[in-house]
Amino acid sequence: MPEKVHFELVSPERLLVAEDVDMVVVPGTEGDFGVLAGHAPVMAAVRPGVLEIHDEGSEIRRIFLAGGFAEVTPSRCTVLAEESVPVTDLDRGQLESRLKNAREDLEDAKTDADRHRAEVAIQLFEEMLRAVA
Amino acid sequence: MPSLKDLRKRITSVRSTRKITLAMKMVAASKLRRAQDQAEAARPYAERMGAMLTALAAGLGDPQSAPRILVGTGSDRTHLLVVATAERGLCGGFNSSIVRAARVHIRELLAAGKTVKILCVGRKGRDMLRRDHASRIVDTVDLSKVRRLGFADAAPVGGRITALFEAGEFDVCTLFYNTFRTVMTQVVTRHQLIPAAASAAAAAPVADLGGASYEFEPDEAEILERLVPRNIAVQIFHALLENAAGEQGARMTAMDSASRNAGEMIDRLTLNYNRTRQAVITKELIEIISGAEAL
Numbered sequence: 001m002p003e004k005v006h007f008e009l010v011s012p013e014r015l016l017v018a019e020d021v022d023m024v025v026v027p028g029t030e031g032d033f034g035v036l037a038g039h040a041p042v043m044a045a046v047r048p049g050v051l052e053i054h055d056e057g058s059e060i061r062r063i064f065l066a067g068g069f070a071e072v073t074p075s076r077c078t079v080l081a082e083e084s085v086p087v088t089d090l091d092r093g094q095l096e097s098r099l100k101n102a103r104e105d106l107e108d109a110k111t112d113a114d115r116h117r118a119e120v121a122i123q124l125f126e127e128m129l130r131a132v133a
Numbered sequence: 134m135p136s137l138k139d140l141r142k143r144i145t146s147v148r149s150t151r152k153i154t155l156a157m158k159m160v161a162a163s164k165l166r167r168a169q170d171q172a173e174a175a176r177p178y179a180e181r182m183g184a185m186l187t188a189l190a191a192g193l194g195d196p197q198s199a200p201r202i203l204v205g206t207g208s209d210r211t212h213l214l215v216v217a218t219a220e221r222g223l224c225g226g227f228n229s230s231i232v233r234a235a236r237v238h239i240r241e242l243l244a245a246g247k248t249v250k251i252l253c254v255g256r257k258g259r260d261m262l263r264r265d266h267a268s269r270i271v272d273t274v275d276l277s278k279v280r281r282l283g284f285a286d287a288a289p290v291g292g293r294i295t296a297l298f299e300a301g302e303f304d305v306c307t308l309f310y311n312t313f314r315t316v317m318t319q320v321v322t323r324h325q326l327i328p329a330a331a332s333a334a335a336a337a338p339v340a341d342l343g344g345a346s347y348e349f350e351p352d353e354a355e356i357l358e359r360l361v362p363r364n365i366a367v368q369i370f371h372a373l374l375e376n377a378a379g380e381q382g383a384r385m386t387a388m389d390s391a392s393r394n395a396g397e398m399i400d401r402l403t404l405n406y407n408r409t410r411q412a413v414i415t416k417e418l419i420e421i422i423s424g425a426e427a428l
Contacts, residue, residue, distance in 0.1 A: 008177075008181075010177050010178045010181055011178065011284070012175060012178050012284035012287075012366075012367060012370055013171070013174060013175055013178075013283060013284055014174035014175065014177075014178075015174065015177045015178075028350055029350070029351060030350045030351060033350075040348060041346065041347045041348065042347060042348045042349070042350060043185065043188065043189065043347045043348070043349050043350070043356060044349070044350040044356075045350070045351060045355070045356055045359055069182075069185060069356070069359075069360060069363075071181070071184075071185050071188075078181050080178060080181060080182060080185070
């Protein structure tokens, strides 16, 4: 029985996941990294992407994160997520229409702030679509 | 001496008022439960963020390289007060106690020759502060449409404060809100957001790393730059949640005493009504008897 790492996924509203798992794969801004028990302490920013929870050998749960921060110590891994959706809850058709809306917003955008917001949204939806695919 | 009919009317009106206050009390009680649960659920995030911030600040050797939002601009000329109140009244002294604390602070700052700007969160605070500080209110955030408070409601407020700071609009930011202590008591809290007072961060427990120190990805400064504005939003969210719970608690207490008052008033009026009725009957009897005797 390998040692487990205590994983916590926290959103501003509530504690979403708190359990001991085998491994977590976190989408860091500088690339994905896996966290096993005994990992060196790291603090990382999280990019929009999919977080994987590996437990009991084969079981994998995938959760989409819209960005946040991760803190890793040898015994635990805490992810502060801005927004999180289990990948199974993402709907392809809905995402595509939202992506289309965001693209239209980008075209209609008049100020830099609007444009920036639309670009961020497009990036987010593209990432979500990639997660579903 | 009010007539019987007037008394009857008053009794009915007080009775229906009591019905309303009782209902409001019960609504507040159930909302309070929800608000408390929400505040409870939001605590882990704030705690962990505080811990991360402490670790980061500790890892940051040179204070010069820290983002200004954490250490301040070095001056304290312009103050921004964020006054978070409720959207509705009828909750006892809840709103006025926050506004009173803010007013005292404003007076002190003005006496010290500082410039004061106000950002109101919640309609009630704006209504009260508008009377004597209308020119100082830079913006109002209206949350009256919000049914269930989410982080998405607090994030724009945090973003707005950060943007104002980046634009050099103020040097020090202070947040006013009510901390929920018990259903009966809410404590007005003054919390300094910018520069991030070390007190709040230092209270968070630091994880034991067994001698090792954190690696940062990307580097400290970049994480800090993202984390600090986020932390401001989180603290605002925390304040809003505390406020929401406090508001419901205050309303519950206020409505409870209002219902009790109405009950007492009904008792008094009923007594008065019965006495008057008796007097009328007695008077009629006397008239009849003396009429009969006269014959």
